[in-house]
Amino acid sequence: MTARGGFISLEGGEGAGKSTQLRRLAAALRARGLEVVETREPGGSPGAEAIRALLLQGDEDRWTPEAEALLFAAARADHVAKTIKPALERGAWVLSDRFVDSSIAYQGGAGGLSRQAIRALHDFGSHGFLPDRTILLQLPVESAAARADARDNGAADRIGARDEGYHAKVAGTFAELAAEDPARFRTVDASGSIDEVAASVFAAVEDIL
Template sequence: MSQGARGRFLSLEGGEGVGKSTQARALAAALRARGVDVIETREPGGSAGAEAIRALLLEGSADRWGPRAEALLFAAARADHVDKTIQPALDAGTWVICDRFLDSSIAYQGGADGLGADAIRAVHAIGSNGLLPDRTLLLTLPEAVAMAREAARDAGRPDRFGKRDADYHRRVTTAFRLLAEAEPARWRIVEARGSAEAVTQALLAQLEDLL
């Protein structure tokens, strides 16, 4: 990365069990091997303030927060995350790979919970100055495969979102697809059913124009 150039902001999105966290790490390693200065981060979390809010969002019963309170907590965490971690890294010329970002709030609270995308975007415009990724990579899996992976990962200890029923997660998946179809310049859809290495290569292929 040339001195003074802005870094690239990449997000990985998708429903539960599609392998976002694994692929975020692998993609970061692959980019570093190409000489790219990159950091990995996540939502909710990624800064001290946002990590404190993460515990509130992920722990407890599925109905601990209503959709509006949940959306505002995510927005508060995101505002701190952008201010303390993402924007400084981009300004320094570092690439940022984020495991979930605004589009998860649109898909979950805006779509599956029915608050609407416009409401989520309005809060984001205030809290995070409307920052969007340069490229959003949507990982997809058949429902049965994703559910089996999620069950194996959680080993009986799902977070608040993992505790929600299959119909809720179908609405999330539908919302992500609609977002990707509506904004093809930013989004790329990647099938996550192959080996982890093959999926990483498929993700890299969707970034060639940015490298």
């Protein structure tokens, strides 16, 4: 019988370095001989990638927070069913750039929806499925904004382009989620060099490998 793999999500605001650190962690796990699936939200499966285009393109006010939450939940349901769970069942490790905590932080903390409502959508669409470990990359909002601008050349997607107050609420909600669930979350200071942050990220997951 094949041993079940593990599911790790990387969370944080815009410009925190999630994508870079996900690639570094994937390389470290592969060096240990593990199969690794790198994925992202919204996206990660054909259906979810189609929904990603709806979510990230268009005017900033294209969707209400409620509509955004429903679209994210639908994308996540497909992602979990079609990509994440099959990979875990064959013994792979799945690394995802964002998961349900992003919905709670963005549509919840910053968008004004209740955490209960977002979790109810997740319970319905993805049966409450959660990562084995969530890495929260923390960076001051001002530093994150500068990084994001440099990365995107000023052309952020419709969610990333929202104002600093919105992103401050996102960061605050992420911090609250990490404090409320210390068994799942590990917080990493993302202000160091890529190598320094990568070392901290690996140390934060080593106990579950």
